[in-house]
Amino acid sequence: MIRPSNGELAILGVLWKRGPSTVRDVHAALQQEREDAVGYTTTLKLLQIMTDKKLVKRDARSRTHVYTAAVSEATTREQLLSDLVDRAFGGSSLALVLQALSTSRATPAELEQIRRLIDERKGNK
Amino acid sequence: MIRPSNGELAILGVLWKRGPSTVRDVHAALQQEREDAVGYTTTLKLLQIMTDKKLVKRDARSRTHVYTAAVSEATTREQLLSDLVDRAFGGSSLALVLQALSTSRATPAELEQIRRLIDERKGNK
């Protein structure tokens, strides 16, 4: 089961986008997208913990370690989603999708994209 | 901002389904749906905390207090959803919906329901 915490997710996001990165890379990226200003050693510590949890892989051959995401973005998203479905939508993905659609301001093009996916799925059945 | 914790969400779920309830009601309902076996005073404490947080309202006129949800199910779901969208889907509801659709086993009838909603939305634009 993959259930990354908030901070972990933020770091995973960076790794998914950037690919293998050093602590400094990750730290810089985090500070760019939020002005929260979190300390360097905080990022480091989190990455160390994530290594223990097998959320990331660490290449320690050079002094400056290089981290890579060890869980895929799709899988993680899927688990977080199904977790939310269970906790807040009574286990119904449909309810979640309907809620998401009714409150999101999706563009017509996006709606069309969703419709296409639905047609595919219906075709397969 | 409404961001109920796990335990709080479970209790809210009971209140949404049952309407105004006593601690014992809530506790019994929780134990029915999960065999986790959480203590009575735990449920009580959580309800007290939720009262402070204004997640529930308490009617203390009779000795046995009666609790009611103070936040709506729809609003709460919406907030949790948008929170997840921000944290894990780069702010894109579309990405979330696509992910939800591609991994959920929705029935044709459900897919049809989604499609109908999409048509409505497109009509409005």
Added chain:
DNA sequence: GACGAACTACGAAACGCTTCGTATAATGCG
């Protein structure tokens, strides 16, 4: 070779959530 800069490791504090034990008060029954 010495010094400053950059890196990792680690301990510990702070915070929120969850859990429960215990204390205390009200209720109702015999």
Added chain:
DNA sequence: CGCATTATACGAAGCGTTTCGTAGTTCGTC
């Protein structure tokens, strides 16, 4: 009335997450 039952209130422990300071190590440069 007195006692068992059933409430609420409250403190505190346990756990995970987040944060950072400090210590110690390695590297590059003069």
